[in-house]
Amino acid sequence: MAPPFHEVRFPLALSYGSRGGPERRTEIVTLASGEEERNSLWRHSRRAYNAGPALRRAEDIALLIAFFEERRGQLYGFRWRDTFDHASGPLGRPPAADDQPLGTGDGSTRAFQLTKTYGGAFAPYARPITKPVAGSLRLAVAGAELPPSGFSLDATTGRVTLAQAPPAGTAVTAGFLFDVPVRFATDRLEIDHQAVLAGVVADIPVIELRR
Numbered sequence: 605m606a607p608p609f610h611e612v613r614f615p616l617a618l619s620y621g622s623r624g625g626p627e628r629r630t631e632i633v634t635l636a637s638g639e640e641e642r643n644s645l646w647r648h649s650r651r652a653y654n655a656g657p658a659l660r661r662a663e664d665i666a667l668l669i670a671f672f673e674e675r676r677g678q679l680y681g682f683r684w685r686d687t688f689d690h691a692s693g694p695l696g697r698p699p700a701a702d703d704q705p706l707g708t709g710d711g712s713t714r715a716f717q718l719t720k721t722y723g724g725a726f727a728p729y730a731r732p733i734t735k736p737v738a739g740s741l742r743l744a745v746a747g748a749e750l751p752p753s754g755f756s757l758d759a760t761t762g763r764v765t766l767a768q769a770p771p772a773g774t775a776v777t778a779g780f781l782f783d784v785p786v787r788f789a790t791d792r793l794e795i796d797h798q799a800v801l802a803g804v805v806a807d808i809p810v811i812e813l814r815r
Contacts, residue, residue: 608681618671619685630644631645651811669795677790680787698779703778709775719731742779746775
């Protein structure tokens with residue numbers, strides 16, 4: 605059973621200046637010879653962010669408290685916009701239908717999972733995208749972009765369903781914007797009441813949700 609999730613994005617005004625990024629877990633064993641054996645414990649990386657500390661206006665503090673309380677602390681997940689990694693293509697360029705490969709048609713499969721591939725020459729990593737931004741998806745089959753009526757998107761899972769199955773051997777590609785599914789990594793907010801109209805929140809940690 606999937607954990608409870610609210611399809612709402614953390615306020616962008618509160619996430620500016622945040623710190624964080626992807627984390628991996630690698631097991632390293634040093635042999636008697638001094639050589640190493642390395643093994644990746646996680647198939648997918650996991651992102652973590654922290655939106656504090658920063659001096660904030662009273663209005664921002666109130667917005668943060670309301671958002672935190674509605675999520676019940678760590679209970680409900682929500683969307684997070686990664687400033688530097690939220691698009692299928694180069695940052696700052698609108699999504700293009702050929703940005704990312706989704707798979708190859710076999711004549712019968714109509715459903716594909718959105719993914720974003722990092723690297724390519726040595727060991728490319730395909731990251732599942734589960735929280736695309738509704739209305740941002742562009743899709744192409746064999747290089748020809750499909751009209752919006754040619755596919756449907758489940759914006760809560762990142763699953764794309766084509767109206768017709770792509771012919772065998774044809775490339776299916778997509779372009780899109782996306783958010784990171786996260787939850788608060790604490791059940792407590794500590795607010796430093798430095799002034800009547802401003803305050804500091806030392807930590808606003810969030811961590812990516814993985815299925």
